[in-house]
Amino acid sequence: MNVRLLYFARLREVFATGQETPELPPGIQTLADLLDWLRQRGGVWAEELAAGRAYRVAINQDLIEQDAVLHENDEIALFPPVTGG
Amino acid sequence: MKIAVQSEAFDLNAEVAALHQANPKVGAVVSFLGLVRDINEGQGVSTLSLEHYPGMTEKALAQIVEDARQRWEVLDATVIHRVGALQPTEPIVLVAVASGHRGDAFVACEFIMDYLKTRAPFWKKEATAEGEHWVDARESDDRAAARWGGSGK
Numbered sequence: 001m002n003v004r005l006l007y008f009a010r011l012r013e014v015f016a017t018g019q020e021t022p023e024l025p026p027g028i029q030t031l032a033d034l035l036d037w038l039r040q041r042g043g044v045w046a047e048e049l050a051a052g053r054a055y056r057v058a059i060n061q062d063l064i065e066q067d068a069v070l071h072e073n074d075e076i077a078l079f080p081p082v083t084g085g
Numbered sequence: 086m087k088i089a090v091q092s093e094a095f096d097l098n099a100e101v102a103a104l105h106q107a108n109p110k111v112g113a114v115v116s117f118l119g120l121v122r123d124i125n126e127g128q129g130v131s132t133l134s135l136e137h138y139p140g141m142t143e144k145a146l147a148q149i150v151e152d153a154r155q156r157w158e159v160l161d162a163t164v165i166h167r168v169g170a171l172q173p174t175e176p177i178v179l180v181a182v183a184s185g186h187r188g189d190a191f192v193a194c195e196f197i198m199d200y201l202k203t204r205a206p207f208w209k210k211e212a213t214a215e216g217e218h219w220v221d222a223r224e225s226d227d228r229a230a231a232r233w234g235g236s237g238k
Contacts, residue, residue: 009136009208010219054222061141063204077138077206081222084135084166084207085119085178085198 001028001072008079011055014044024070031057032067034076054081086162088146090137092169095179104161104183111160115190116181117198123173130211135168135177138206142166149200153182156196157189164197166207196233203230 001024012018028037039046048055057064058077070076087103089095097118105111121133146164153159161183171177180197184190209220 006138008138008206009210058138058141058206061138061144063145077141079138079206080208080219082203082206083209083220083222084137084205085202085226 001070003034003070003073004075006075006077008077010080011048011078014048028070030067030069031059031064031076034070049078055079056081086147086150087164088143088150089163089165090139090142090146090168091165092167094167094176095165097176097179100163100165100179101181104163104181108160108183110185111183112185113187113190114181114183115187115194116179117194118176119178119198121171121173121175121177130173130213132212133171133173133177134210134212135166135171136208136210137166137168141206145205146201149197149204152200153193153197157193158184158186159189159193160184162193162197164201166201166205168207199226199229199233202226 002021003024004019004021006019007015007017024034024037028034035049039049056079059068060075097116101114101116104114121130123130146166150162150164153162159182163179163181165179167177178201180194180201182190182194182197184193203226210217211220
């Protein structure tokens, strides 16, 4: 499955990339699977996405508050809690 | 309804006038103007940089206005949020709500602002004499949004 991953603000800087379009290995079907896969990169990925760290996830531009099944070409964004206004 | 994310300044008077001039049903317009302060947590801020998530930002703001319309009488509304580099004293956000009566206009304006602070994908980075840093989200903003029911996140 191919997805588009976007990173914003502090996470964009820490991950040193704003976006990537990985082909996910078979077996990665949910958001939780994807986050585990990203944590397995180690380093800042494991650190920033560790349990208890504050970050938000949007799938296709909607905030997601629980696990979700991923689909081909989904746009998945990871970012810190928002601070506008 | 007007939703705009822009780097340029906006004209508060013109935006408020546009909400009521052509609609005699409007009896009240409440506007909120947010400004860049020069002091945040004890350090002088020289520049505030606003990053956002193009596409999602506009969608999230439109949804917040729609949520307000479901709860109160909102005849029209304008939300303008600036992005890019801003200096202290500059306007950063405008929320203006037109209604038949002041009660709905006041409460809908506050609701939109509270939800904007916790649901619209903007991030502030402050530059001070000590360097740059990302602004942390405030729990008080989550609590303000949670007052309205729902998670506020």
